[in-house]
Amino acid sequence: MLNQTYKKSSYCQVVKGNNDNFFLYHSLFNQPRIVTKSVVDFLDIFEDYKTLKDVSEIFEGDLDEIIGMFEKIYFLVPSNINENSVLVSLQKEFLEQLQKGYQISRLELAISNACNFGCKHCMHFLNNEMPTRVDPKLNMSVETAKASIDKFVEKVRASGNNFIRVHFGNGEPLINWKVILFCLEYCESIEDTKFAYAINTNLSLLTKQKAEILKKYKVKISTSLDGLRESNDLIRVDHQGQGTFERIISKIKLLQSIDYPIDGFSITVTDANFSLIDSKVIDFAKSIGVKDVSMDFDLVRSMNISVEDCVNKIISLRRYAHQNNLNFYGTWETPYRILMSNSWLSNPHAFCPAMEGKTIEFNVDGTLKTCGHTNTVVGNFEQFDECFLPSSKYLELINSRLPGNNDFCKGCEIEGCCAGQCHVTLESSQKDSDLVNRTCQLMKMTTKALIKEYLQDQ
Ligand code: SF4
Ligand code: SF4
Numbered sequence: 001m002l003n004q005t006y007k008k009s010s011y012c013q014v015v016k017g018n019n020d021n022f023f024l025y026h027s028l029f030n031q032p033r034i035v036t037k038s039v040v041d042f043l044d045i046f047e048d049y050k051t052l053k054d055v056s057e058i059f060e061g062d063l064d065e066i067i068g069m070f071e072k073i074y075f076l077v078p079s080n081i082n083e084n085s086v087l088v089s090l091q092k093e094f095l096e097q098l099q100k101g102y103q104i105s106r107l108e109l110a111i112s113n114a115c116n117f118g119c120k121h122c123m124h125f126l127n128n129e130m131p132t133r134v135d136p137k138l139n140m141s142v143e144t145a146k147a148s149i150d151k152f153v154e155k156v157r158a159s160g161n162n163f164i165r166v167h168f169g170n171g172e173p174l175i176n177w178k179v180i181l182f183c184l185e186y187c188e189s190i191e192d193t194k195f196a197y198a199i200n201t202n203l204s205l206l207t208k209q210k211a212e213i214l215k216k217y218k219v220k221i222s223t224s225l226d227g228l229r230e231s232n233d234l235i236r237v238d239h240q241g242q243g244t245f246e247r248i249i250s251k252i253k254l255l256q257s258i259d260y261p262i263d264g265f266s267i268t269v270t271d272a273n274f275s276l277i278d279s280k281v282i283d284f285a286k287s288i289g290v291k292d293v294s295m296d297f298d299l300v301r302s303m304n305i306s307v308e309d310c311v312n313k314i315i316s317l318r319r320y321a322h323q324n325n326l327n328f329y330g331t332w333e334t335p336y337r338i339l340m341s342n343s344w345l346s347n348p349h350a351f352c353p354a355m356e357g358k359t360i361e362f363n364v365d366g367t368l369k370t371c372g373h374t375n376t377v378v379g380n381f382e383q384f385d386e387c388f389l390p391s392s393k394y395l396e397l398i399n400s401r402l403p404g405n406n407d408f409c410k411g412c413e414i415e416g417c418c419a420g421q422c423h424v425t426l427e428s429s430q431k432d433s434d435l436v437n438r439t440c441q442l443m444k445m446t447t448k449a450l451i452k453e454y455l456q457d458q
Contacts, residue, residue: 003053006067006076008046011083013413015448017455024075028083028404028416030343031073034458042066046076073345087344087404094348094402098357098395099388101159106353107152108167108361108372109145111179113138115171117202118239121270123300123373123424139176140364144381145183148362151384153193167198168219169361169372174205184217198222202236203251204244208258215260223248225265228284231276235268252288264292264327269313271298274305277313279320286324293321296330297442300428300435307441315449331422335443336450339417350402351419357398360387370397373424412440414447 015023022040025032045055056063070076074083097103114135115122149166156164166187168180180199187195197219214221225248226232233243255261264285269277277295285293295317297303297310314332321328329337334351342349350356354371361369366381378394379387387394399405403419412418420426421443429436 003051005049005051005079006046006071007049007079008043009074009077009083011416012043012075014040015451015455017452017458019455019458021455021458023451023455025339026074026416027413028087029074029345030339030416031075031345032340033073034455043070043075049079084404090344091348091399091402091405095395095399098398099390101155101388102161103357104152104155104159104360105161105163106165106167106359107149108169108359109140109148109183110170110361110363110372111140111145111168111173111183112176113171113364114175115202116175116204116238117172117236117244118241119236121235121268121298121301138171138364140179140362142179142182144362144364144366145179146186148381149183149186149190151381152360152362153190155384155388157193162192163194163196165196165198167200167372169200170363172202172205173199174201174203174210177205177210181213184213184219188217196220202244202248204238204247206251206254208254211255211258211260215258221255221262223252223262223265224268225249225252226268227273227277227281231273231281234272234276235270249288256289261289264290264294267293267295269295269297269310270301271303271305274303274309274313277317279317282317282321282324282326282328285321285326291325292327292329294330295328296332299331299422299425299439300432302432302434302438307438307445310442311445311449314446315453318453332442332446333450334421335414335418335447338419339414339447339451340454342417344403344416348402349419350398351421351423355398355401355419355423357395360384360394368394370394370423375427376423412444414444417447418443 009026011027013025013027017023020037022035022037023032024035042059045058052063052067067076071078077083152164166183173180184197197217199214199219200222203223224236226236229243229245232245236244238244252262267277267281282293318328338349348356353359359371361372362381363369367377368379368381368384368387369377376397378397379392386392401420401423403416406420409415409418409420421439425439426436
């Protein structure tokens with residue numbers, strides 16, 4: 001043991017707080033720790049390979065115990081260990097489970113690829129080129145919905161599970177209400193499988209009758225409101241370019257009136273409404289009784305606002321929301337959330353459930369994708385089972401997106417917890433080369449700022 005050599009991991013990252021405390025993490029395995037300067041100094045002794053004998057001459061204390069602790073979380077690495085190989089071996093078991101379908105649990109149904117709104121910043125329409133937003137051919141048929149549910153249920157059952165989350169998406173699903181209703185009734189008729197439901201909707205087509213049905217089946221409703229009236233109506237518009245604020249608010253009130261209030265709303269920020277998004281939107285959220293506000297910057301087009309200004313807006317609004325007991329989050333928070341709660345040393349993770357192999361989207365035209373917004377087709381309906389063969393396009397995509405496997409991300413300070421960010425942003429970067437560098441910068445700077453916020457609160 002005394003002759004065993006150790007080196008500080010090249011993945012060991014240090015963030016200094018304002019109160020003489022430090023935040024250490026491993027940029028592949030996460031494992032966050034708040035430590036004092038003496039711990040940082042101790043690890044620095046291992047900038048070059050050292051034996052325990054070397055260190056015992058300059059360090060007083062239980063060396064075996066402290067080295068053992070840092071070795072376990074790969075902050076100190078023996079000379080015969082390669083951390084990338086450790087990660088690959090951990091992923092091998094996960095990939096075998098994927099092939100058996102053990103992960104699959106989220107069924108996304110593209111209920112309608114059409115939308116009655118005309119927002120220019122819509123992620124769905126920007127990333128999926130469609131000649132029109134209103135053609136009835138963009139609606140899923142009852143037959144396709146039924147067959148999609150049957151295929152998915154069969155796969156989930158074969159893998160020994162009995163719980164499925166069904167998500168109604170794509171453009172505006174309420175356009176195709178009869179298929180939503182069919183799905184709810186059909187799923188409830190299936191024995192031995194439990195379902196939970198969610199819908200993303202702009203709410204405009206909601207009626208009291210539809211709202212009562214969504215309430216009956218406990219469908220979790222997510223909606224968007226891009227700020228207060230002036231801000232929202234600049235970008236969230238109908239096909240005639242008219243603002244939609246009044247319509248959305250009236251439907252939020254409708255849901256409250258039947259005692260089925262929404263939990264929150266999502267704000268998209270673009271160059272057009274950036275300056276109009278401030279603490280008043282949090283006050284407004286509180287005044288209408290919601291508890292969750294999410295905010296994202298345009299994920300599919302570069303903005304002209306500086307990344308610093310975006311990070312400052314995130315941090316100041318997040319602080320204000322927390323002071324008002326509201327949750328405030330967005331895609332920018334994902335790496336930080338994963339950093340604080342996940343590690344491949346204990347549980348597999350990727351950027352989102354889609355990239356963890358939990359989700360399959362069944363599209364109107366019979367194609368399969370990993371989520372409703374990506375344009376990467378990974379299979380088709382008839383050959384659903386082939387998605388789970390070892391060299392399938394689906395499994396290759398998931399594998400290529402796991403932490404450590406993406407050449408573009410190798411060596412990034414948040415490689416393990418960001419894992420290549422949202423796949424849709426990467427796809428959109430092919431048309432907009434600045435986008436990926438900009439979002440990488442946003443992810444890195446925001447993660448660091450959130451770590452500093454955390455240290456401040458200790
Ligand atoms: S997508 Fe960018 S920020 Fe995320 S891990 Fe890769 S290089 Fe880092
Ligand atoms: S790839 Fe992006 S849009 Fe798709 S589920 Fe993941 S985070 Fe969401």
